[in-house]
Amino acid sequence: MKTARTVAEMRALRGQLAGPVGFVPTMGFLHQGHLSLVDRARAENASVVVSIFVNPTQFGPREDYQTYPRDLQRDMAMLESSTDVLFLPDAPEMYPPGFNTWVEVAGITDRLEGASRPGHFRGVATVVAKLFNIVQPHRAYFGQKDAQQLAVIKKVVSDLNMPLEVIGLPTLREPDGLAMSSRNTYLNPEQRRAATVLYRALEMARQSRRSGERDASRLRAGMLALVQQEPQARVDYVSIADPNTLEELEEIDRPALASMAVWIGTTRLIDNTVLE
Amino acid sequence: MKTARTVAEMRALRGQLAGPVGFVPTMGFLHQGHLSLVDRARAENASVVVSIFVNPTQFGPREDYQTYPRDLQRDMAMLESSTDVLFLPDAPEMYPPGFNTWVEVAGITDRLEGASRPGHFRGVATVVAKLFNIVQPHRAYFGQKDAQQLAVIKKVVSDLNMPLEVIGLPTLREPDGLAMSSRNTYLNPEQRRAATVLYRALEMARQSRRSGERDASRLRAGMLALVQQEPQARVDYVSIADPNTLEELEEIDRPALASMAVWIGTTRLIDNTVLE
Numbered sequence: 001m002k003t004a005r006t007v008a009e010m011r012a013l014r015g016q017l018a019g020p021v022g023f024v025p026t027m028g029f030l031h032q033g034h035l036s037l038v039d040r041a042r043a044e045n046a047s048v049v050v051s052i053f054v055n056p057t058q059f060g061p062r063e064d065y066q067t068y069p070r071d072l073q074r075d076m077a078m079l080e081s082s083t084d085v086l087f088l089p090d091a092p093e094m095y096p097p098g099f100n101t102w103v104e105v106a107g108i109t110d111r112l113e114g115a116s117r118p119g120h121f122r123g124v125a126t127v128v129a130k131l132f133n134i135v136q137p138h139r140a141y142f143g144q145k146d147a148q149q150l151a152v153i154k155k156v157v158s159d160l161n162m163p164l165e166v167i168g169l170p171t172l173r174e175p176d177g178l179a180m181s182s183r184n185t186y187l188n189p190e191q192r193r194a195a196t197v198l199y200r201a202l203e204m205a206r207q208s209r210r211s212g213e214r215d216a217s218r219l220r221a222g223m224l225a226l227v228q229q230e231p232q233a234r235v236d237y238v239s240i241a242d243p244n245t246l247e248e249l250e251e252i253d254r255p256a257l258a259s260m261a262v263w264i265g266t267t268r269l270i271d272n273t274v275l276e
Numbered sequence: 277m278k279t280a281r282t283v284a285e286m287r288a289l290r291g292q293l294a295g296p297v298g299f300v301p302t303m304g305f306l307h308q309g310h311l312s313l314v315d316r317a318r319a320e321n322a323s324v325v326v327s328i329f330v331n332p333t334q335f336g337p338r339e340d341y342q343t344y345p346r347d348l349q350r351d352m353a354m355l356e357s358s359t360d361v362l363f364l365p366d367a368p369e370m371y372p373p374g375f376n377t378w379v380e381v382a383g384i385t386d387r388l389e390g391a392s393r394p395g396h397f398r399g400v401a402t403v404v405a406k407l408f409n410i411v412q413p414h415r416a417y418f419g420q421k422d423a424q425q426l427a428v429i430k431k432v433v434s435d436l437n438m439p440l441e442v443i444g445l446p447t448l449r450e451p452d453g454l455a456m457s458s459r460n461t462y463l464n465p466e467q468r469r470a471a472t473v474l475y476r477a478l479e480m481a482r483q484s485r486r487s488g489e490r491d492a493s494r495l496r497a498g499m500l501a502l503v504q505q506e507p508q509a510r511v512d513y514v515s516i517a518d519p520n521t522l523e524e525l526e527e528i529d530r531p532a533l534a535s536m537a538v539w540i541g542t543t544r545l546i547d548n549t550v551l552e
Contacts, residue, residue, distance in 0.1 A: 101382075101436055102380045
């Protein structure tokens with residue numbers, strides 16, 4: 001595995017890679033979910049590039065940019081056997097003085113995470129466009145846990161005609177159902193137990209839907225009630241939405257994205273599932 | 277010369293081109309200024325792609341999108357001998373239903389053309405990013421007549437790490453100094469004579485600067501007075517600005533961009549020169 005810390009180094013190494021190239025952009029502190037993306041990239045491409053960059057522009061002023069977990073040594077050990085090039089830019093390399101160009105997706109960014117985290121998706125869309133232009137992959141891999149992020153990135157690539165394929169892969173979960181996330185490390189043991197409430201609420205929605213429930217309001221109310229039974233949890237949003245437009249549904253007359261954001265103490269967790 | 281009318285056709289033809297590829301994006305109704313860009317692209321690259329697309333998103337609601345001059349037959353004849361691929365998308369091909377992603381450059385777009393034409397540079401930055409992603413050129417060529425547009429495009433490419441070089445080439449002029457522009461066709465003979473006032477004002481600024489004038493306010497006032505002597509002309513703006521930031525200068529202590537926008541009847545013309 002070679003490492004590049006500057007755009008110029010990355011471009012030079014990219015020029016030596018055999019194609020097609022698979023790319024997994026990450027913020028580091030890797031878990032099995034990330035590795036499943038790398039494995040798929042490895043299986044589907046001749047070369048694999050991974051980036052680790054905690055992107056400041058997608059964090060709000062009161063969010064956890066400074067405290068976001070970092071462990072580069074461990075990450076590198078996890079990637080060593082499966083990655084050709086690891087791209088490790090620092091913030092001034094990605095955002096030099098005078099940087100002033102932004103990629104903005106309207107519409108689907110107004111809702112859910114976009115409503116709770118103003119500017120978040122502008123930061124995501126911009127850094128992903130930059131990384132795609134630097135790495136020039138044929139395929140890029142993202143987890144479905146960040147369902148709205150995946151939708152935003154697919155929209156950027158489609159609307160701006162970027163020459164690559166964006167692939168979303170299933171969320172990996174701990175044995176008790178908690179979606180894998182670098183932010184799970186923030187949880188103390190009591191919070192870690194409480195955090196399963198997201199999965200339990202989503203499972204309840206799936207079972208309810210399977211039993212024939214078509215009223216989205218009742219589903220949302222049921223999920224909300226379940227989460228509120230957990231004293232450690234505070235709901236940010238609970239949503240039953242169209243998976244493409246992310247508009248809230250009244251009647252579930254198509255596959256629906258059930259998603260939620262919940263605070264467990266000072267940690268904000270998200271999770272989702274598609275109700276077929 | 278081959279022509280592509282869809283993104284898919286353009287990508288297929290692009291795959292057959294020998295590199296490096298030079299690209300000249302235009303809105304058609306070509307003149308010698310455009311052809312000088314094509315000639316340079318031809319000289320510096322193995323293959324040349326030209327696009328003709330009157331981009332609706334860079335026109336304001338009361339601007340001349342509908343009436344912008346078009347003559348595809350003539351354009352094609354002018355390009356035939358020097359161009360490998362002509363890309364001719366229509367508006368729904370570039371902006372399909374649901375299109376909702378924009379490239380925005382802050383800062384330098386607030387001034388001059390950006391101030392007079394809200395949203396103009398958002399449309400320019402977005403369509404140029406799309407065209408670059410579709411054509412994937414090694415070099416792209418633009419005229420310096422649209423000096424602010426050139427600055428915006430260079431900023432997009434630099435900030436978003438797009439893998440190409442942007443090259444600006446000198447404005448071509450008619451024998452009486454009028455900058456070549458597709459919009460000159462709007463002018464009746466009397467207006468055509470009046471339109472030389474832009475060049476005369478810029479020349480006056482150059483001579484004044486050469487004579488040692490360092491006070492930007494006096495230069496602007498002189499240009500303004502000269503244009504106001506022309507009864508057909510109505511000034512939109514007159515500017516002496518830093519060529520990079522486009523901020524207005526007080527003292528001319530560096531190379532300065534002298535630029536202006538002037539209405540001649542219902543036709544808005546722009547021109548500029550660099551005062552060394």
